[in-house]
Amino acid sequence: MSEKIKILYIDDEPDNLTGFKANFRTEYRVFIAENTVQALEHLRKNADIRVIFCDQRMPGKTGVEFFEEIRTIFPHPIRILITAYTDIEATISAINRGNIFRYIRKPWIQQDIISAIEEGNKFYIANSMLAIKNEELQQAYTELDKFAYSVSHDLRGPLTGILGAIDVAKEMSDIKELKELLVLMEKSVFKLEDYISSMHDYYSSRRGELKIVDIDFNQVADELKDVYRIYTTTNKICFEATVHQPESFRSDEMVIKMVLNNLITNAIKYQKKNFENKKIELNISVYDGLATILISDTGIGIPESHFDEIFNLFSRATSHRAGSGIGLYNVKGGLLKLGGSIDVNSVLGEGTVFKLIIPSK
Amino acid sequence: MGLSFILIENLEIDLYIAHKLIKMTMGDDALIETFTSAEDALDHIAATKIKKADRTIILLDLMMPRLNGADFISLFEALPEQITDHYQIVIVTSSMNKAELDRLGKKKNVENVIAKPLTQEKFKAVLEQIQIDINGK
Numbered sequence: 001m002s003e004k005i006k007i008l009y010i011d012d013e014p015d016n017l018t019g020f021k022a023n024f025r026t027e028y029r030v031f032i033a034e035n036t037v038q039a040l041e042h043l044r045k046n047a048d049i050r051v052i053f054c055d056q057r058m059p060g061k062t063g064v065e066f067f068e069e070i071r072t073i074f075p076h077p078i079r080i081l082i083t084a085y086t087d088i089e090a091t092i093s094a095i096n097r098g099n100i101f102r103y104i105r106k107p108w109i110q111q112d113i114i115s116a117i118e119e120g121n122k123f124y125i126a127n128s129m130l131a132i133k134n135e136e137l138q139q140a141y142t143e144l145d146k147f148a149y150s151v152s153h154d155l156r157g158p159l160t161g162i163l164g165a166i167d168v169a170k171e172m173s174d175i176k177e178l179k180e181l182l183v184l185m186e187k188s189v190f191k192l193e194d195y196i197s198s199m200h201d202y203y204s205s206r207r208g209e210l211k212i213v214d215i216d217f218n219q220v221a222d223e224l225k226d227v228y229r230i231y232t233t234t235n236k237i238c239f240e241a242t243v244h245q246p247e248s249f250r251s252d253e254m255v256i257k258m259v260l261n262n263l264i265t266n267a268i269k270y271q272k273k274n275f276e277n278k279k280i281e282l283n284i285s286v287y288d289g290l291a292t293i294l295i296s297d298t299g300i301g302i303p304e305s306h307f308d309e310i311f312n313l314f315s316r317a318t319s320h321r322a323g324s325g326i327g328l329y330n331v332k333g334g335l336l337k338l339g340g341s342i343d344v345n346s347v348l349g350e351g352t353v354f355k356l357i358i359p360s361k
Numbered sequence: 362m363g364l365s366f367i368l369i370e371n372l373e374i375d376l377y378i379a380h381k382l383i384k385m386t387m388g389d390d391a392l393i394e395t396f397t398s399a400e401d402a403l404d405h406i407a408a409t410k411i412k413k414a415d416r417t418i419i420l421l422d423l424m425m426p427r428l429n430g431a432d433f434i435s436l437f438e439a440l441p442e443q444i445t446d447h448y449q450i451v452i453v454t455s456s457m458n459k460a461e462l463d464r465l466g467k468k469k470n471v472e473n474v475i476a477k478p479l480t481q482e483k484f485k486a487v488l489e490q491i492q493i494d495i496n497g498k
Contacts, residue, residue, distance in 0.1 A: 149458075152424070152455050152458070153424040153455065157372060157477075160477035163478040164478030164479055167378075167478060167480040168381050168481075172381075181377070184373060
């Protein structure tokens with residue numbers, strides 16, 4: 001274990017405190033307190049104290065009373081009472097009410113204390129894991145709720161659009177109008193297709209293990225240019241990529257490509273409609289084991305008030321373009337897995353710059 | 362009678378369909394205004410001077426980014442009654458959230474809730490329910 005377990009011992013007799021500390025200081029990080037006021041001070045400053053020992057007989061407040069009091073304020077540390085036989089009734093009742101984890105008889109022997117710390121620590125870890133799992137579960141539920149919403153909006157939406165279009169088309173005889181409708185139906189199909197592939201990204205990026213390989217960013221940039229050539233030429237967008245990689249870089253290539261694909265697709269999708277000099281720049285440089293990637297575009301931009309929320313699941317900053325609200329969420333999730341970070345800077349109506357920093361693994 | 366329609370819908374295809382259906386049902390000279398953002402529609406409604414005989418049907422989508430349909434209704438309800446009395450809202454949605462739809466369906470200015478896709482049949486049924494004569498059909 002890299003760090004010593006933190007324990008706190010409360011006793012009104014200074015000799016006991018000194019003895020306790022001398023006995024256990026090599027194995028554990030020991031905090032001592034002569035009274036409950038000092039004890040509370042320690043607890044406030046050290047949120048990660050795992051086990052608390054408290055003497056039952058103290059002037060002013062008994063150990064049981066103290067534990068009962070701190071149980072709600074500091075619920076995580078494991079509470080152990082140190083007591084003589086004469087206090088057995090109070091001890092049993094405290095155990096039964098859940099205020100203490102176990103008790104140690106006075107005078108204590110070293111082995112009892114060590115075993116209490118080890119058992120208490122196990123219990124503490126199990127409880128903490130449970131709390132973390134609960135939080136993860138809560139997050140999964142929240143995402144599921146959002147997913148249910150998105151099923152009706154992003155999956156049913158395009159489908160009902162197509163169904164509606166078919167209904168209208170049955171009544172139309174003008175070929176020109178029908179073709180107009182077909183273009184709209186095609187867009188709906190693309191949107192659906194887009195959504196399904198981003199859902200796929202979402203689940204594979206959440207569950208998959210990382211596969212670390214050497215990454216040649218020159219090759220990655222060339223591939224991206226090839227993939228997007230058809231979109232950039234038909235939309236008259238100038239796509240420039242510069243790569244400066246004097247050293248090797250290791251990371252998960254699939255995740256990096258997923259991240260770049262999402263950001264470049266966005267840069268294409270959110271260009272200003274009737275703008276002459278549409279441009280997307282991709283700039284990658286690798287120094288000291290860090291890849292810095294800049295993706296800038298001359299697009300519609302993102303209002304500053306939305307900077308924080310654009311990476312949230314199903315968040316949409318604009319109502320005017322197709323989008324599922326999953327792309328940037330996947331980007332952020334992917335970067336998190338790689339230990340990287342993302343920053344956005346944007347001026348409404350001028351363009352957006354995403355800055356990524358990814359450490360080599 | 363000053364009958365007109367307002368369409369509030371962020372999906373291009375659904376907007377096109379609703380527009381087409383109104384023309385097919387009410388004739389080519391039907392008055393239709395379209396909005397892809399509920400905020401713009403609300404601004405428009407608040408700023409429009411109304412004549413006594415005016416009557417406007419709003420076809421409203423619910424799931425829209427930024428101001429959604431439900432929030433639109435709340436803001437709309439806050440407008441003076443002299444304005445809101447001239448409008449009837451018909452919700453057109455692909456939402457499957459029954460509780461939410463029931464809640465919105467009971468609102469004073471909401472006449473009906475239609476499940477997408479909007480079809481001629483459904484549209485005509487709603488017009489009939491709110492007693493609008495279908496021109497020439």
